[in-house]
Amino acid sequence: xxxxxxxSNNQLFIGFLTTLLAxxxxxxxxxxxxxPAPMETLIxxxxxxxxxxxxxxxxxxRVLVAVGIALIIGVPIGIFAGIxxxxxxxxxxxxxxxxxxxxxxxxxxxxxxxxxxxxxKVILIIFIIVFQIILSVRDGVRQIPSSYFTVMDSFASxxxxxxxxxxxxxxxxxxxxxxxxxxxxxLATLFFAENYATTYGIGYYILSAWTxxxxxxxxxxxxxxxxxxxxxxxxxxxxxxxxxxxNKKPF
Amino acid sequence: MKNKDAxxxxxxxxxxxxxxxxINQLSLSLDKGVSYALIGxxxxxxxxxxxxxxxxxxxxxxxxYINDKKLIKPRVKTGFLFQELGLFPWQTAFxxxxxxxxxxxxxxKESLKSSVFKWxxxxxxxxxxxxxxxxxxxxxxxxxxxxxxxxxxxxxLLMDEPTTAIDAMTKESIQALILAQHKKQQTTMLFVTHDxxxxxxLGEVILIMREGGKITRIPNPLFGIENNxxxxxxxxxxxxxxxxxxxxxxxxxxxxxxx
Ligand SMILES: Nc1ncnc2c1ncn2[C@@H]1O[C@H](COP(=O)(O)OP(=O)(O)OP(=O)(O)O)[C@@H](O)[C@H]1O
Ligand SMILES: [Mg+2]
Numbered sequence: 001x002x003x004x005x006x007x008s009n010n011q012l013f014i015g016f017l018t019t020l021l022a023x024x025x026x027x028x029x030x031x032x033x034x035x036p037a038p039m040e041t042l043i044x045x046x047x048x049x050x051x052x053x054x055x056x057x058x059x060x061x062r063v064l065v066a067v068g069i070a071l072i073i074g075v076p077i078g079i080f081a082g083i084x085x086x087x088x089x090x091x092x093x094x095x096x097x098x099x100x101x102x103x104x105x106x107x108x109x110x111x112x113x114x115x116x117x118x119x120x121k122v123i124l125i126i127f128i129i130v131f132q133i134i135l136s137v138r139d140g141v142r143q144i145p146s147s148y149f150t151v152m153d154s155f156a157s158x159x160x161x162x163x164x165x166x167x168x169x170x171x172x173x174x175x176x177x178x179x180x181x182x183x184x185x186x187l188a189t190l191f192f193a194e195n196y197a198t199t200y201g202i203g204y205y206i207l208s209a210w211t212x213x214x215x216x217x218x219x220x221x222x223x224x225x226x227x228x229x230x231x232x233x234x235x236x237x238x239x240x241x242x243x244x245x246x247n248k249k250p251f
Numbered sequence: 252m253k254n255k256d257a258x259x260x261x262x263x264x265x266x267x268x269x270x271x272x273x274i275n276q277l278s279l280s281l282d283k284g285v286s287y288a289l290i291g292x293x294x295x296x297x298x299x300x301x302x303x304x305x306x307x308x309x310x311x312x313x314x315x316y317i318n319d320k321k322l323i324k325p326r327v328k329t330g331f332l333f334q335e336l337g338l339f340p341w342q343t344a345f346x347x348x349x350x351x352x353x354x355x356x357x358x359x360k361e362s363l364k365s366s367v368f369k370w371x372x373x374x375x376x377x378x379x380x381x382x383x384x385x386x387x388x389x390x391x392x393x394x395x396x397x398x399x400x401x402x403x404x405x406x407x408l409l410m411d412e413p414t415t416a417i418d419a420m421t422k423e424s425i426q427a428l429i430l431a432q433h434k435k436q437q438t439t440m441l442f443v444t445h446d447x448x449x450x451x452x453l454g455e456v457i458l459i460m461r462e463g464g465k466i467t468r469i470p471n472p473l474f475g476i477e478n479n480x481x482x483x484x485x486x487x488x489x490x491x492x493x494x495x496x497x498x499x500x501x502x503x504x505x506x507x508x509x510x
Binding site (some may be wrong): 147148150151153154155156157158161165166169170244246247 | 305306307324325326327329330331333335337339340341342343350351354355383385400403
């Protein structure tokens with residue numbers, strides 16, 4: 001009984017089962033060879049686990065490096081845009097123009113500038129997510145009640161203290177929500193970015209299976225990609241729970 | 252009024268919102284170690300005066316001197332207790348109280364901790380030290396905010412309606428705490444209140460603010476007499492102050508009608 005409850009409390013496990021179930025239903029309803037059976041795919045993935053793991057690791061490192069650099073660039077700009085109204089007045093319209101543009105369209109330009117290798121792929125991901133991070137951080141800063149700044153004034157605080165005790169803690173939940181969206185977009189971008197000039201990456205693995213019309217292999221890649229996503233989202237959840245404990249929310 | 256040794260001195264201070272001079276050429280001096288209660292109609296400019304004294308806003312003309320130094324920006328030694336308290340949701344009671352001390356001193360972690368616990372104990376909230384504001388009751392929050400303001404041992408304490416937002420029972424215990432701290436630290440104190448009883452209980456001098464920030468002082472001979480809330484004399488004093496206020500209000504009305 002207790003065991004059952006632990007399982008039923010595990011959202012990840014439930015999610016996995018529902019996905020499998022939906023997949024199985026679709027598999028039965030749409031009887032086509034382009035959709036492989038879930039069990040068959042999982043077994044295939046299991047037999048291919050080592051090569052697939054290498055692809056996953058290659059993609060994960062690209063995403064991690066890109067997210068790291070996007071944070072280093074985006075957080076200070078976001079804070080500045082949130083604090084400095086003049087800067088924000090010029091910057092926001094620019095942001096709103098850039099934001100909806102499908103940045104993958106710039107991949108050829110980036111490849112021309114930075115070569116075909118990892119650099120252009122990572123820069124593409126940075127280019128795509130950095131605006132998301134800037135926006136999240138800027139809005140986070142703008143949502144700080146002005147009375148909180150008055151409180152800091154009442155303690156005659158230095159600028160540094162304002163960052164340490166007020167701005168950084170206030171924006172960290174916003175950074176995490178920006179990160180979640182960014183990682184989702186990054187993973188989806190891999191499919192496109194890893195199309196060129198690489199033989200490693202889960203995006204490449206899926207695409208090459210597609211061109212080979214090997215649908216079991218292709219679906220095994222998609223499953224691996226979703227595992228990678230879950231892993232990264234879980235890591236963010238843990239990091240968030242650790243660094244913003246006042247902001248508790250279930251799952 | 253023309254007290255040269257005054258701790259706080261305002262000379263010809265004016266502050267306007269647009270056309271309206273909320274504070275108009277106000278000169279006032281406050282003595283060291285005295286507790287002042289500030290009473291006046293809503294919207295008359297009490298909070299504005301407090302913000303001027305805290306250095307959050309600067310006078311349009313005139314100057315403010317604290318300890319013979321011209322006030323140009325918030326002082327470390329001025330404490331401010333906000334009506335909305337302004338506790339940060341990401342700080343536990345312990346972190347809140349520690350923050351002002353940590354900001355201004357380079358003391359060791361251990362001695363920081365013992366100072367914070369001294370104040371937690373002083374205000375009877377030791378059990379709450381790990382709690383975030385949303386895990387505290389109204390009265391507990393009030394105590395945390397008070398401890399956070401007092402830990403730097405301010406020589407000048409400003410409080411904007413410190414007890415307006417809490418229930419009657421908690422209110423009396425917070426008032427008793429404030430009074431005890433004032434007696435212990437000999438802090439110069441100016442607090443805004445709408446509650447005449449509170450003014451008579453906590454204020455050694457009662458200041459009534461009228462249009463343009465004009466201020467009338469009423470001394471409170473009852474101040475500091477132990478348990479004075481349980482005497483008839485206390486309520487007689489409240490009645491006297493109330494009469495005084497009504498008189499001042501009438502003056503204001505005559506004044507504005509003649510204009
Ligand atoms: N930021 C502002 N801009 C314009 N007018 C303001 C501003 N802040 C306050 N006022 C006006 O200045 C006057 C004095 O405000 P203040 O907050 O000092 O009043 P108060 O005596 O503290 O009132 P209360 O008892 O209601 O708190 C009010 O008429 C108010 O409308
Ligand atoms: Mg007010």
